[in-house]
Amino acid sequence: MKFTEHPAAESSDPSRDAAIASLLDACFDSAHGGRTWFKQIPHERLLAWSGSDLMGHVGMEYRVVRVGEAILPILGIVDLCVARAARGQGIGAALLQGAEERARGQSFALAMADDPRLYQRTGYSLIQAANVTFLAIDESRCHSVIRRNLSDVFMVKRLACDAWPDGPIDLLGHLF
Ligand SMILES: CC(C)(COP(=O)(O)OP(=O)(O)OC[C@H]1O[C@@H](n2cnc3c(N)ncnc32)[C@H](O)[C@@H]1OP(=O)(O)O)[C@@H](O)C(=O)NCCC(=O)NCCS
Numbered sequence: 001m002k003f004t005e006h007p008a009a010e011s012s013d014p015s016r017d018a019a020i021a022s023l024l025d026a027c028f029d030s031a032h033g034g035r036t037w038f039k040q041i042p043h044e045r046l047l048a049w050s051g052s053d054l055m056g057h058v059g060m061e062y063r064v065v066r067v068g069e070a071i072l073p074i075l076g077i078v079d080l081c082v083a084r085a086a087r088g089q090g091i092g093a094a095l096l097q098g099a100e101e102r103a104r105g106q107s108f109a110l111a112m113a114d115d116p117r118l119y120q121r122t123g124y125s126l127i128q129a130a131n132v133t134f135l136a137i138d139e140s141r142c143h144s145v146i147r148r149n150l151s152d153v154f155m156v157k158r159l160a161c162d163a164w165p166d167g168p169i170d171l172l173g174h175l176f
Contacts, residue, residue, distance in 0.1 A: 001056075001091060002049045003098055008041050019054040020045070027081035039137045039174045042078050046098045048091050056082040058095040060103060061176060065110075068167020075103035075159065076176035077111040080118075096122050100159060107161040112153045112176050119155045127164060130154035134171040 006016075017036050024032040032038055042059030049055060061076035077099060082091045096118070100109055113119050116126060130151045136144045156164050 001094070003094070004047050004049065005098075005102065006045045006047065008043050008045075016047075016054075020047070020057060023054050023057055023081060023083060024079055026083065028079070032079075038079060044102065046095055046102070048082070048086075048095060050086070054083070055086040056091045056095050058099050060099050062103070062106065063171075063173060065172055066170040067165045070165045070167070072107045072165075073105060075099065075106040075109045077109055078176050080111070092118050093122050100157070103159065106159055108164060109157045109159055110176055111155045112150070113155050114153060116153075116155060119157075122157070124155040124157040126151060127154045127156050127169075130169060132169045132171060132175075135174045137174045 020036045021032065021034050024036065024038075025034060028038075037059070040061070042061050044060040046058050046060070047054060047056065058080045059078035061078055062073070063076060064071050064073050066072075077096065080092060080095060082095075103109065109124070111119055111124060113124075116124070128151060130149065131147065132150045132154060133145060133147045135142055136146045154169075158164065
């Protein structure tokens with residue numbers, strides 16, 4: 001498996017973009033509507049290839065978030081996915097690890113996961129009392145600022161520094 005990284009600022013490649021859009025639609029029930037992004041274009045992507053076939057994708061978003069009185073630089077994990085035929089071979093875990101290694105300046109990695117298994121196996125944990133404020137984006141439109149308890153999906157891994165602080169979480173933007 002070959003891994004390639006792509007900052008958002010590099011020039012676009014139509015065939016690569018088509019492969020990304022197709023993988024995202026296959027893995028997320030067409031929720032991306034043929035786009036290469038869901039809420040926003042990630043700052044960087046890591047791709048896994050078998051020859052010329054795209055097998056895996058993870059998007060990386062860099063941001064600061066507020067937790068109580070602390071301002072923390074974080075890596076947001078977005079659109080982690082692996083082609084159905086290639087699952088269970090460690091590609092998902094390798095993409096997560098690759099994303100984290102490229103984000104050494106960030107204090108924590110964050111992910112929203114309905115199914116926590118892969119994240120828990122790779123060092124993430126659910127945050128107790130994750131009372132989160134975020135910008136709701138739907139159909140490529142901002143429509144409100146929402147406050148919600150996301151304790152059942154909000155996963156955090158420490159990359160550096162101290163433990164995750166207590167306090168309400170303000171994502172200063174959209175959900176990952
Ligand atoms: C989640 C996903 C990326 C894992 O990719 P992968 O290459 O199979 O991952 P790995 O081989 O490194 O690890 C496999 C483990 O991931 C876990 N896993 C399986 N499906 C999962 C899912 N939807 N979400 C989280 N973890 C999952 C399981 O523990 C699995 O081990 P098991 O088969 O022994 O039970 C892949 O299943 C996928 O693309 N799912 C659809 C998209 C998705 O739900 N992405 C997660 C968004 S938060």
